[in-house]
Amino acid sequence: MKNQYLKNVSTLKLKSDQCTGCGRCLEVCPHNVFRIEAKKSVVIDKDRCMECGACVKNCPFNAIEVKPGVGCAYAIIMGWLTGTEPSCDCSDNSGGGCC
């Protein structure tokens, strides 16, 4: 059975006019969010996006935008408590399952 998360939340944006259809985003996306149609990349299922940012970093033409962040509740709570940006940094304590 497929794992599905909340709908209509991802901040992924693809600027079609800047896309050259090189296909790098298809190569790096871990959830098959993109497809090449008519020599341009298109988002086929935005709800599968986990905002990891791989496509943004690897797009040589800056055609993709996403609000980067960690999808980890523990990191967000620690961010709230310490007043810092949430980060995957649970290395110093035992809490949290991430990283």
Add this chain to the structure above:
Amino acid sequence: MQITTRELKIIQTSTQLTFNDIVGSWKARWGINRMNFKVEPGLYSVGKPDNNSPVLVTGNYKMSFDILRKELHGLDAWILVLDTKGINVWCAAGKGTFGTKELVNRIAIVQLEKVVSHKTVILPQLGAPGISAHEVTKFSGFKVVYGPVRAKDVKEFLKAGLEASVEMRTVRFSVYDRLVLTPVDLVATFKVSLMIFGILFLLNLLGFGPFGFIDFYAYMGAVLVGCVLTPVLLPWIPGRAFAWKGWLVGFIWALTVNVFNGWNGWTTVPLYSVLRALGYLLILPSVSAYLAMNFTGSSTFTSSSGVLKEMRIAVPAIIISICLGIVLILVNSFIKL
């Protein structure tokens, strides 16, 4: 003028994991020595690689390194280990330690251009959130090819001429994948659990009890529901938000505890009052919901925006519910006084 040349440092490694390697991985899964399970960054060789052999890049979390080299049996290859501070590739990429800068620097430190004649490095696909492939090429001259998500597909990927299928490119999160992640979360709750038991013990001493075996297994059950059962059953539990899924299974658990202890219609005198039964219904599902919500950090498909959205509702609801539950149970103790 004198030109000094640095010596090439290559560490020979094997594709066979020793007993100690396996025990080390097992310990890390249970949170023992997990943050110090590292290998030295640098260039490693498996088999008898030459200047045409592929260069595979990974992080210096020993579990990542071991999983990769285990899959290279019968191959001659180079492994370039980046300094990711002992963190796995995907998480390190998210933090940026498995990043463009570290890769470019590490290529220079090990003098990769003297070791291989080709100009290609193969990265695990999940390293991509930290790497700008075009920038790596600009600064190092090496071309980045993203390999498969899983190390077990590396051999096939090399055989196919550095082509990864859609299947190799997709992250999965099977029952087994989820199960192996649960011990770390479970172990992480021990400290808080001991504190809670300590407080209940003190309340007993002060005469606000009695808190006993029922409270112990009711709470431990809620922890297991949140840390293990919900993650394992994840896609089969209705709904999408993790906190909701945990709450739902936790609610079933709380009902079970109450029914088992006499709140069922056929037992004439239940083992505890209605206030306590309601207290359980408010507290236990909330504990499970909180722990299940934290599994978002272990999952492979939750977005930051999504987690934030569910937390805006779940966190206040959990706090209010637990506080109400505690008040009901304490009021129940006072009435008995």
